[in-house]
Amino acid sequence: xxxxxxxxxxxxxxxxxxxxxxxxxxxxxxxxxxxxxxxxxxxxxxxxxxxxxxxxxxxxxxxxxxxxxxxxxxxxxxxxxxxxxxxxxxxxxxxxxxxxxxxxxxxxxxxxxxxxxxxxxxxxxxxxxxxxxxxxxxxxxxxxxxxxxxxxxxxxxxxxxxxxxxxxxxxxxxxxxxxxxxxxxxxxxxxxxxxxxxxxxxxxxxxxxxxxxxxxxxxxxxxxxxxxxxxxxxxxxxxxxxxxxxxxxxxxxxxxxxxxxxxxxxxxxxxxxxxxxxxxxxxxxxxxxxxxxxxxxxxxxxxxxxxxxxxxxxxxxxxxxxxxxxxxxxxxxxxxxxxxxxxxxxxxxxxxxxxxxxxxxxxxxxxxxxxxxxxxxxxxxxxxxxxxxxxxxxxxxxxxxxxxxxxxxxxxxxxxxxxxxxxxxxxxxxxxxxxxxxxxxxxxxxxxxxxxxxxxxxxxxxxxxxxxxxxxxxxxxxxxxxxxxxxxxxxxxxxxxxxxxxxxxxxxxxxxxxxxxxxxxxxxxxxxxxxxxxxxxxxxxxxxxxxxxxxxxxxxxxxxxxxxxxxxxxxxxxxxxxxxxxxxxxxxxxxxxxxxxxxxxxxxxxxxxxxxxxxxxxxxxxxxxxxxxxxxxxxxxxxxxxxxxxxxxxxxxxxxxxxxxxxxxxxxxxxxxxxxxxxxxxxxxxxxxxxxxxxxxxxxxxxxxxxxxxxxxxxxxxxxxxxxxxxxxxxxxxxxxxxxxxxxxxxxxxxx
Numbered sequence: 001x002x003x004x005x006x007x008x009x010x011x012x013x014x015x016x017x018x019x020x021x022x023x024x025x026x027x028x029x030x031x032x033x034x035x036x037x038x039x040x041x042x043x044x045x046x047x048x049x050x051x052x053x054x055x056x057x058x059x060x061x062x063x064x065x066x067x068x069x070x071x072x073x074x075x076x077x078x079x080x081x082x083x084x085x086x087x088x089x090x091x092x093x094x095x096x097x098x099x100x101x102x103x104x105x106x107x108x109x110x111x112x113x114x115x116x117x118x119x120x121x122x123x124x125x126x127x128x129x130x131x132x133x134x135x136x137x138x139x140x141x142x143x144x145x146x147x148x149x150x151x152x153x154x155x156x157x158x159x160x161x162x163x164x165x166x167x168x169x170x171x172x173x174x175x176x177x178x179x180x181x182x183x184x185x186x187x188x189x190x191x192x193x194x195x196x197x198x199x200x201x202x203x204x205x206x207x208x209x210x211x212x213x214x215x216x217x218x219x220x221x222x223x224x225x226x227x228x229x230x231x232x233x234x235x236x237x238x239x240x241x242x243x244x245x246x247x248x249x250x251x252x253x254x255x256x257x258x259x260x261x262x263x264x265x266x267x268x269x270x271x272x273x274x275x276x277x278x279x280x281x282x283x284x285x286x287x288x289x290x291x292x293x294x295x296x297x298x299x300x301x302x303x304x305x306x307x308x309x310x311x312x313x314x315x316x317x318x319x320x321x322x323x324x325x326x327x328x329x330x331x332x333x334x335x336x337x338x339x340x341x342x343x344x345x346x347x348x349x350x351x352x353x354x355x356x357x358x359x360x361x362x363x364x365x366x367x368x369x370x371x372x373x374x375x376x377x378x379x380x381x382x383x384x385x386x387x388x389x390x391x392x393x394x395x396x397x398x399x400x401x402x403x404x405x406x407x408x409x410x411x412x413x414x415x416x417x418x419x420x421x422x423x424x425x426x427x428x429x430x431x432x433x434x435x436x437x438x439x440x441x442x443x444x445x446x447x448x449x450x451x452x453x454x455x456x457x458x459x460x461x462x463x464x465x466x467x468x469x470x471x472x473x474x475x476x477x478x479x480x481x482x483x484x485x486x487x488x489x490x491x492x493x494x495x496x497x498x499x500x501x502x503x504x505x506x507x508x509x510x511x512x513x514x515x516x517x518x519x520x521x522x523x524x525x526x527x528x529x530x531x532x533x534x535x536x537x538x539x540x541x542x543x544x545x546x547x548x549x550x551x552x553x554x555x556x557x558x559x560x561x562x563x564x565x566x567x568x569x570x571x572x573x574x575x576x577x578x579x580x581x582x583x584x585x586x587x588x589x590x591x592x593x594x595x596x597x598x599x600x601x602x603x604x605x606x607x608x609x610x611x612x613x614x615x616x617x618x619x620x621x622x623x624x625x626x627x628x629x630x631x632x633x634x635x636x637x638x639x640x641x642x643x644x645x646x647x648x649x650x651x652x653x654x655x656x657x658x659x660x661x662x663x664x665x666x667x668x669x670x671x672x673x674x675x676x677x678x679x680x681x682x683x684x685x686x687x688x689x690x691x692x693x694x695x696x697x698x699x700x701x702x703x704x705x706x707x708x709x710x711x712x713x714x715x716x717x718x719x720x721x722x723x724x725x726x727x728x729x730x731x732x733x734x735x736x737x738x739x740x741x742x743x744x745x746x747x748x749x750x751x752x
Contacts (some may be wrong), residue, residue, distance in 0.1 A: 050203035055092035068677035106710035145249035151238035156645035172315035179223030180342030229650030229732025360700025362523035402468025528699035563595035654732035655704035671717035682717030
């Protein structure tokens, strides 16, 4: 009977369906919309998507549920008021939808020198934009080039950096470009003409034109960093940008054939008639200017990696070929695409000490060491470490002797004033008889120390410990002991510089050639991250962690979530960086200590007591430099939905924002959660702080760098769940409806 009950329990478990994750639910919803879009394909084009697909009530319901999933509301079938979607479908079908009436705007506060206005869509217009985004992805996603990254499945930021490290083989020169252009009539007309090649829908283009006239189509090339999940980016911006820049991707393929194919024809000059295809390329493309740039012992190979409007180029060949290639790229962007090159780097040698800035990180080429060279360097590092340990032990002992000497002298001076304790044979007692009358013992002893410090030139010393070690303790030690230490240090230095070099000369020739090989590494911006820690109030000007004052009024869980959000982002973004050990040190020595000191100020207890009281909660922030892999895997499992940037655009790499407590919600002044699709009440209202606003490209530091200044000091109501989701990176600022005050309370609280 027991065995039978076990079989029944196992069958019951199998019969229960496994709950779907956020990613699976959103894929399911988008798949239903994609089927409706594909039904409109005929004669090589898609027809009437606005009338038959986007205006469909079922499509709007699926798009609204996709927005709720982005808001981390997985129960899409829960009871919620969706009656406005049927009315919205009717308005779109009749053409009565007013775009201007479904927008709201923010302007910068008084006192700002540059007054800016930000226009955002309300909930109805957001649903329409989400349905349009999914429909456009069905049409254009299969035709995008492999060099295109950003807002694409499997081709996000991590894939772009991986391609640069492993796909770009032996580059000689590289440079980057960021195209700039604010959407105007000329660019919009060219964009619509591009879309007309695959979509025949005048209503769709008319709706896009109305959004442009209402200034709610926030598409700006090179304006602000893409992929941060900020409200001003909009859901249509990435897909429209990829559609427009797909022309450049096709042009790059043509340029690569021009440079690489003609190069092969020049190198194989004797066999030019053997290949009819190469001859056709040479006749179609004027490559006379390229032939003079080709080296006889090598050739030209061009690489490109485009992440939205930020482009990376690498060239294997001469510098003249790289300069010509850069000129062709800039000419095409300016003449054909009507775009300007805003931020552009110089053509740099890949093997040089300088790196290339791309996607918020530093890309650098370093020498790859062979196994034999690694063994020699490892032995040299062991000798250096052993020598350093001996020197640290020596300095620690001598400083301790110097401090005891200082305390012993003060003690003897004190005893000289007491007759029955005075030692008349001591030198200090004899010197004390010469002090001036009325001078106290402490003042007299400090005066003697001042004279002595002037004699030993203490101002030129590195620290007070070095004075006690070099001027007090070492002269009193036996000479044989000092000579033995200095002899050991000298012998160790000779071994490190001479013996290691002689061993390298004895290595085989293949090891020497392997040593000269180079590899591409990704470097995290440590200095930029330290600057952000200082700006957000987590460290002092000297780099020591301190309490974050704006977070003190929040709950303990919320404070730990805020600091844990930084650690989660860094562990996910910089895991494959070459300097990841420094990132782990920043997490343990700055983020964790700042969190502990914030809690210590909040509860007014000592830091050690905070660590004991909140040991389980603080375990989410690593405490040591060596982090376990299990924690990294746990963080990645929790945020597994971030792997597909096309479905969760703006969430995967959203930066951490700073919120401070504004007020507690009462019955007299109620407030609901501002997150789209959330019907929970907000127990508290928070103030959003805009700390900085950097244009692209900007360093990726874990903090939001480009929030629009008109949102500074704006108040938002959030429930406990979505406040934690925002801190931990499960949702972004795009999920917040900033017009909730205007719709529900007429903007009264917003004005306050």
